[in-house]
Amino acid sequence: MLAIGTAFLVPSGPAEYLHLNIVGTAQIEPPDMRLLIPISSIKDGVFHDQTCVLEVGEHPFITKPSFVFYRHIQQRSATKISMCLENGDFIAKDSASESLIGKIIAGIPVSNFTAPWVLNFFQN
Numbered sequence: 742m743l744a745i746g747t748a749f750l751v752p753s754g755p756a757e758y759l760h761l762n763i764v765g766t767a768q769i770e771p772p773d774m775r776l777l778i779p780i781s782s783i784k785d786g787v788f789h790d791q792t793c794v795l796e797v798g799e800h801p802f803i804t805k806p807s808f809v810f811y812r813h814i815q816q817r818s819a820t821k822i823s824m825c826l827e828n829g830d831f832i833a834k835d836s837a838s839e840s841l842i843g844k845i846i847a848g849i850p851v852s853n854f855t856a857p858w859v860l861n862f863f864q865n
Contacts (some may be wrong), residue, residue, distance in 0.1 A: 743775055743819045750832040751779075752799065761802050763837045765814070765846060769862065773819050776859070779810040783818050790816055793848035801835045803837075809845050812854035 743764050750759040761780040769776065783789050783806045793809040825831040837845075848857050849863050 743822055744828075744836070744849070746837040746839070748802070748834040748837050749822075749826060750802070750834060751777075752830070754813075759832065761791075761800065761807075761834065762831075763845065765842070766862075768819070769816070775819050775822065776862070777815045779813045779816050779820075780807050781810045782807045790852055792852040792853050793845055795841075795844075796818050799841055799844075800837055809848055809852075811849065811852040811859075812856070814849075814856065814859050 745764055745767055747764040749762055751762050752758065753760050763780065764775050764778045765778040766776040768774065779802070780795065780800075781789070783794070789808045790811055791808070792811060795803050795807045795809065796805055797805060822831065826833055846863070850860060
């Protein structure tokens with residue numbers, strides 16, 4: 742079962758790039774869907790959303806300052822996520838704490854980069 746806070750690494754870009762994703766919702770409509778919230782490290786000289794900056798240690802995988810990439814929140818099937826975790830395409834990590842989830846969710850309506858469909862979901 743993919744609970745809120747379930748965390749895992751998802752390949753993005755070249756094979757060596759893995760980004761932490763955190764399940765931000767329980768089941769949503771359509772059935773079996775979850776919202777995935779990506780986390781990315783802050784890179785010198787590269788713009789990033791400053792709404793929710795995560796410091797080293799806020800999650801065991803975060804070893805350098807990172808940010809919540811609200812612009813890239815996605816809706817994905819829990820069944821497909823589970824299959825990717827089972828076959829090794831995604832790499833399971835420690836779940837996010839309740840306080841970290843709260844901090845991330847609190848930034849959704851604040852970020853200028855959150856998609857309207859995500860805002861609508863959290864307002865309903």
